[in-house]
Amino acid sequence: MHHFVYCNGVLHAEDVPLPQIAAEVGTPFYCYSSATITRHYLVFREALKGLDPSIYFAMKANSNLAVLRTLADLGAGCDVVSGGEFQVALTAGVKAAKIVFSGVGKTDEEIQLAVAGGVGQINVESEAELASVSRIASALGKTVRIALRVNPDVAAGTHDKISTGRKEDKFGIDWSLVPGLYRKARALPGISATAIAVHIGSQITSLAPFEAAFTKVRDLTLQLRAEGFEINHLDLGGGLGIPYDHLSNTTPPSPAEYGDMVRRVLGGLGCKLSFEPGRLIVGNAGIMVAKVVVMKDSPAKKFAIVDAAMNDLVRPAMYGARHEILPVIEAPLSPGLTPVDVVGPICETSDRFAQDYPLPPLKAGDLVAFMTAGAYGASMSSAYNSRPLIPEVMVQGDRYAVVRRRPSLAEMLALEQLPPWLADEPKGA
Numbered sequence: 459m460h461h462f463v464y465c466n467g468v469l470h471a472e473d474v475p476l477p478q479i480a481a482e483v484g485t486p487f488y489c490y491s492s493a494t495i496t497r498h499y500l501v502f503r504e505a506l507k508g509l510d511p512s513i514y515f516a517m518k519a520n521s522n523l524a525v526l527r528t529l530a531d532l533g534a535g536c537d538v539v540s541g542g543e544f545q546v547a548l549t550a551g552v553k554a555a556k557i558v559f560s561g562v563g564k565t566d567e568e569i570q571l572a573v574a575g576g577v578g579q580i581n582v583e584s585e586a587e588l589a590s591v592s593r594i595a596s597a598l599g600k601t602v603r604i605a606l607r608v609n610p611d612v613a614a615g616t617h618d619k620i621s622t623g624r625k626e627d628k629f630g631i632d633w634s635l636v637p638g639l640y641r642k643a644r645a646l647p648g649i650s651a652t653a654i655a656v657h658i659g660s661q662i663t664s665l666a667p668f669e670a671a672f673t674k675v676r677d678l679t680l681q682l683r684a685e686g687f688e689i690n691h692l693d694l695g696g697g698l699g700i701p702y703d704h705l706s707n708t709t710p711p712s713p714a715e716y717g718d719m720v721r722r723v724l725g726g727l728g729c730k731l732s733f734e735p736g737r738l739i740v741g742n743a744g745i746m747v748a749k750v751v752v753m754k755d756s757p758a759k760k761f762a763i764v765d766a767a768m769n770d771l772v773r774p775a776m777y778g779a780r781h782e783i784l785p786v787i788e789a790p791l792s793p794g795l796t797p798v799d800v801v802g803p804i805c806e807t808s809d810r811f812a813q814d815y816p817l818p819p820l821k822a823g824d825l826v827a828f829m830t831a832g833a834y835g836a837s838m839s840s841a842y843n844s845r846p847l848i849p850e851v852m853v854q855g856d857r858y859a860v861v862r863r864r865p866s867l868a869e870m871l872a873l874e875q876l877p878p879w880l881a882d883e884p885k886g887a
């Protein structure tokens with residue numbers, strides 16, 4: 459469920475017509491619905507009721523301050539994967555104690571920053587990292603809660619590039635090494651190894667892989683407890699998929715079904731349970747709006763070339779992801795839909811949002827919305843082709859605000875300079 463709907467034939471974000479935003483901020487832009495973010499967070503929390511869950515929003519999905527503050531105000535913490543994300547989360551108003559630091563390659567500087575700042579938990583991914591966290595925390599005179607992120611060797615059944623829980627993946631600690639590492643952790647100063655973390659991938663559309671991984675985690679918890687370890691926290695990661703594309707029939711499990719499964723598998727352990735959803739919270743809460751630059755017909759294909767490109771929304775180029783595309787002005791019933799390739803202006807064939815996508819007749823200047831772009835949209839964008847990062851707008855009811863403006867070219871260039879040997883006037887003819 460989201461709050462992007464047609465009203466009198468015009469696509470709105472909550473109560474704001476999208477053409478109004480386009481006229482003010484220019485295209486392309488991202489648009490977030492505050493009500494949708496709130497709703498998704500509350501639906502997820504409700505699905506976990508009775509489990510006393512801690513919800514850490516995986517801010518790699520969307521690190522805009524307004525999004526983070528909206529969630530922080532609802533009580534969410536953040537799952538961060540870099541020193542940068544840690545600082546952005548704090549800036550957004552998330553308390554350090556409500557931050558979990560994940561990631562497979564934390565530097566000493568990042569660990570130092572997080573521990574000194576009072577991070578709530580560090581999810582450790584290797585023996586060497588365990589030693590670093592212990593060394594850094596003890597030097598700071600602190601004790602930090604750590605989880606070992608375990609690799610359960612479970613295939614998530616999702617896109618290969620976003621599967622993270624198979625034993626050949628770089629993530630987590632190999633199952634066979636886990637008990638030995640807890641034994642080592644017990645002897646180390648500066649850490650309290652009372653948690654287990656697991657995350658097997660993203661956009662997972664079936665409960666079975668989650669259940670397989672969580673069952674292994676339950677058995678591990680019991681095994682470690684039998685050996686005298688105190689395990690009282692389980693961090694179950696994120697990964698629950700969302701519906702993207704009305705042309706495909708994939709219906710991921712609902713949060714309620716996910717919650718029931720978690721309750722069944724892990725409910726009786728007496729552990730505090732943490733979750734790190736990203737996509738589920740913000741995916742459907744954001745869209746990208748672009749303008750048709752030109753329509754191009756060839757005997758083989760019909761192309762709609764829009765002013766957004768793979769640098770703005772990379773998911774179709776990177777994962778073959780399919781985002782629903784809606785004309786901002788609702789299409790009349792006739793003359794019906796024709797297949798169109800919707801592409802950007804970048805000189806790469808992969809700069810294609812959709813192939814043979816059924817769309818009503820479009821012309822230059824028309825606006826189209828790429829749906830379900832709130833997760834891994836803006837946060838993965840780049841300035842490839844010297845295209846400035848596009849603005850982000852948040853809507854709440856009938857009001858909206860630009861929450862990240864488009865940088866000027868001067869701002870983009872301010873980070874570059876010519877070396878002294880090239881600083882004279884250009885010598886070209």
Ligand code: LLP
Pocket residue numbers: 516518519537560561620657659660661695696697698734735736737738773777833834838
């Ligand atoms: N926790 C950890 C440790 C993660 O690595 C991730 C995502 C999450 C939580 C959140 O997963 P989610 O609930 O959003 O599925 N760029 C890709 C997705 C990459 C996900 C990486 N890890 C995409 O656009 O599909």
